[in-house]
Amino acid sequence: xxxxxxxxxxxxxxxxxxxxxxxxxxxxxxxxxxxxxxxxxxxxxxxxxxxxxxxxxxxxxxxxxxxxxxxxxxxxxxxxxxxxxxxxxxxxxxxxxxxxxxxxxxxxxxxxxxxxxxxxxxxxxxxxxxxxxxxxxxxxxxxxxxxxxxxxxxxxxxxxxxxxxxxxxxxxxxxxxxxxxxxxxxxxxxxxxxxxxxxxxxxxxxxxxxxxxxxxxxxxxxxxxxxxxxxxxxxxxxxxxxxxxxxxxxxxxxxxxxxxxxxxxxxxxxxxxxxxxxxxxxxxxxx
Amino acid sequence: xxxxxxxxxxxxxxxxxxxxxxxxxxxxxxxxxxxxxxxxxxxxxxxxxxxxxxxxxxxxxxxxxxxxxxxxxxxxxxxxxxxxxxxxxxxxxxxxxxxxxxxxxxxxxxxxxxxxxxxxxxxxxxxxxxxxxxxxxxxxxxxxxxxxxxxxxxxxxxx
Numbered sequence: 001x002x003x004x005x006x007x008x009x010x011x012x013x014x015x016x017x018x019x020x021x022x023x024x025x026x027x028x029x030x031x032x033x034x035x036x037x038x039x040x041x042x043x044x045x046x047x048x049x050x051x052x053x054x055x056x057x058x059x060x061x062x063x064x065x066x067x068x069x070x071x072x073x074x075x076x077x078x079x080x081x082x083x084x085x086x087x088x089x090x091x092x093x094x095x096x097x098x099x100x101x102x103x104x105x106x107x108x109x110x111x112x113x114x115x116x117x118x119x120x121x122x123x124x125x126x127x128x129x130x131x132x133x134x135x136x137x138x139x140x141x142x143x144x145x146x147x148x149x150x151x152x153x154x155x156x157x158x159x160x161x162x163x164x165x166x167x168x169x170x171x172x173x174x175x176x177x178x179x180x181x182x183x184x185x186x187x188x189x190x191x192x193x194x195x196x197x198x199x200x201x202x203x204x205x206x207x208x209x210x211x212x213x214x215x216x217x218x219x220x221x222x223x224x225x226x227x228x229x230x231x232x233x234x235x236x237x238x239x240x241x242x243x244x245x246x247x248x249x250x251x252x253x254x255x256x257x258x259x260x261x262x263x264x265x266x267x268x269x270x271x272x273x274x275x276x277x278x279x280x281x282x283x284x285x286x287x
Numbered sequence: 288x289x290x291x292x293x294x295x296x297x298x299x300x301x302x303x304x305x306x307x308x309x310x311x312x313x314x315x316x317x318x319x320x321x322x323x324x325x326x327x328x329x330x331x332x333x334x335x336x337x338x339x340x341x342x343x344x345x346x347x348x349x350x351x352x353x354x355x356x357x358x359x360x361x362x363x364x365x366x367x368x369x370x371x372x373x374x375x376x377x378x379x380x381x382x383x384x385x386x387x388x389x390x391x392x393x394x395x396x397x398x399x400x401x402x403x404x405x406x407x408x409x410x411x412x413x414x415x416x417x418x419x420x421x422x423x424x425x426x427x428x429x430x431x432x433x434x435x436x437x438x439x440x441x442x443x444x445x446x
Contacts, residue, residue, distance in 0.1 A: 005354070026352075035349045103344040187333075
């Protein structure tokens with residue numbers, strides 16, 4: 001196996017395109033190295049993107065945030081301004097694994113690993129995040145929701161890799177939240193995850209919402225019908241009940257050792273309600 | 288396949304080694320450099336027995352390639368005591384019998400020191416969450432948590 005560590009995106013693209021065998025992109029490595037050890041991945045080469053300075057940065061421009069693909073979860077959690085804007089996204093990232101995992105794991109890696117239960121993906125989808133992808137034909141931006149195409153599968157073409165995740169600036173009177181159900185208090189994989197991002201007007205009426213569910217379908221899903229139960233309401237009990245029913249209806253989980261279909265369907269609704277209440281509070285709405 | 292030549296810093300000392308691309312930092316520490324304090328428990332980032340710091344950040348050395356360490360500052364359990372002078376955490380672990388078989392202990396000490404470097408006065412809950420990635424099959428954790436909190440108190444009083 002060959003270890004490659006380019007220092008620019010252009011070099012990374014060139015190296016990736018010139019590899020004849022299986023080349024895996026290494027960000028935090030908390031999934032890739034485990035897969036290599038267990039024999040599920042046997043790459044001919046590894047392309048480490050952590051030596052590319054611009055991929056290690058969290059930067060802000062007029063429109064939003066750009067989080068480099070090599071930024072660790074711990075670095076996101078320590079960025080006070082990012083946490084203030086997107087607490088739900090950062091909480092979701094920080095739920096992944098232990099302190100040690102947080103020192104390495106990246107949000108872009110969580111996306112590209114394409115687990116249906118990935119914690120950060122519903123949060124990114126609810127936030128309207130966009131992945132920037134570099135490849136032989138240059139850069140392209142696509143919504144995070146479109147990146148995973150099935151368990152372990154993404155829409156990335158050979159020679160492409162994610163360079164950063166963009167989050168919009170948080171609109172006024174907006175908030176987001178992510179909750180997951182796990183049978184323990186820490187260090188587990190979501191049985192169901194739910195993220196909500198919403199915006200209120202000055203009178204407390206919801207003007208925009210995005211609701212995303214994880215671990216209840218082959219990929220995390222954006223549930224437009226759930227957002228519709230919130231928009232135009234003051235996010236009162238009736239709206240929350242309608243939201244829960246809609247999310248349960250949208251959940252199409254499998255039964256496995258982590259939970260049955262019935263349980264996951266029910267919990268999808270419960271988490272949606274609870275996450276919405278947190279997001280509403282963060283948006284400054286009355287509780 | 289030719290070996291990769293890596294120059295790095297371990298516990299403050301400049302170190303050079305040759306490694307294969309697929310070797311983890313843990314492999315390098317244990318098998319090439321004789322630093323066998325870091326243990327391999329699971330090899331998949333679940334148990335924390337291989338905990339080290341990289342540029343001050345707590346990580347599992349089994350989830351990092353040896354080649355990635357080039358130019359970084361690595362901290363291992365071997366750098367914790369200063370000569371014969373044990374770190375307050377190490378002393379407290381002995382005094383309070385916060386270990387039994389000892390396999391998890393180096394990783395827990397490295398992780399606990401990293402916690403106290405970030406937060407000299409952690410609550411019990413913060414300590415338990417911080418150490419959630421360090422598994423111990425013997426102690427039931429309680430003595431470990433007490434020892435960390437007591438060491439933190441001693442260190443605050445001494446400073």
